[in-house]
Amino acid sequence: MQLLDEVAVIVGGSSGMGAATARRLSAEGATVVVADIDEAGAKSVAHSIQEDSPERKAFSHYVDVSCPESVSQLRQFVADQVGPVEILVNTFGIAEFVPMLELTWQTWQRDISVNLSGFFLTCHAFGSQMVQSGRGKIVNFGSSASLSGVPGMVHYTASKHGVLGLTRALAVEWAKHNVRVNCICPGATTTTMMLNATTEAWRKQRKRRIPTGQMSTPESQAEVVLFLVSSASQNLTGAAIPTDGGSQAMTAATSTEALWD
Numbered sequence: 001m002q003l004l005d006e007v008a009v010i011v012g013g014s015s016g017m018g019a020a021t022a023r024r025l026s027a028e029g030a031t032v033v034v035a036d037i038d039e040a041g042a043k044s045v046a047h048s049i050q051e052d053s054p055e056r057k058a059f060s061h062y063v064d065v066s067c068p069e070s071v072s073q074l075r076q077f078v079a080d081q082v083g084p085v086e087i088l089v090n091t092f093g094i095a096e097f098v099p100m101l102e103l104t105w106q107t108w109q110r111d112i113s114v115n116l117s118g119f120f121l122t123c124h125a126f127g128s129q130m131v132q133s134g135r136g137k138i139v140n141f142g143s144s145a146s147l148s149g150v151p152g153m154v155h156y157t158a159s160k161h162g163v164l165g166l167t168r169a170l171a172v173e174w175a176k177h178n179v180r181v182n183c184i185c186p187g188a189t190t191t192t193m194m195l196n197a198t199t200e201a202w203r204k205q206r207k208r209r210i211p212t213g214q215m216s217t218p219e220s221q222a223e224v225v226l227f228l229v230s231s232a233s234q235n236l237t238g239a240a241i242p243t244d245g246g247s248q249a250m251t252a253a254t255s256t257e258a259l260w261d
């Protein structure tokens, strides 16, 4: 039990890597708050955690991270009903392929408000209490799109580069308050988001260009989150960890696969 009685808020916890993270941190003794715009999904994850192990505490709450009032309400709920937060994991996000010249101002704004401003709002809301208590760990989900450009995803790439910038600046600003802030940069991971945003053909081609030959699973990403919020990483902050089967380590120039086959 590495996280006994620590309170962990997982924003975007109703599916994919967020749900896997909620389960993993709970298995290590954390009290988890599963927050998501999908309220029914969040309830169901919290419920299944408690059903599996009645001694564990799991809460759920609605949040729309693109709305400051909604994030404020989540913070108030956690303060009133759960307790001081030691761990914040931001796993929410939206993704769709839209080529630049078809990208509308509305789509751009929606993407930035969820995928970037949402991180500002949650870090601000829960970070203030962490700074005050002199203790906290934040994990932000970036992407391989935090480290390189993805064609057809200019909006997503820009927001994910922003998440990494926010993470690094906060890590440096809050290090003296004992608040660690790290970024996980997943490559293709088998979640609903990825399955909905891509085609079978895309996935087949993508897999062939991952050095390990495997896409990550939500559970394997949750193990990295656990490392980042546990004492095993106590002097690690401001890091961007590519959890992508080695893809970032291999540029197109060093790939053994042709780019245009």
Ligand SMILES: NC(=O)c1ccc[n+]([C@@H]2O[C@H](COP(=O)([O-])OP(=O)(O)OC[C@H]3O[C@@H](n4cnc5c(N)ncnc54)[C@H](O)[C@@H]3O)[C@@H](O)[C@H]2O)c1
Binding pocket: 011, 012, 013, 014, 015, 016, 017, 018, 035, 036, 037, 038, 041, 063, 064, 065, 066, 090, 091, 092, 093, 094, 095, 114, 141, 142, 143, 144, 185, 186, 187, 188, 189, 190, 191, 192, 193, 194
């Ligand atoms: N799956 C991948 O291949 C992949 C790759 C790289 C990065 N990522 C990133 O990892 C994170 C988790 O992705 P996932 O694949 O588990 O996705 P997912 O779609 O399974 O989960 C994302 C969650 O975010 C929630 N959400 C969306 N908009 C929200 C809002 N406005 N307010 C609150 N919650 C909202 C959704 O309801 C959903 O539960 C995301 O930040 C994503 O960008 C995913």
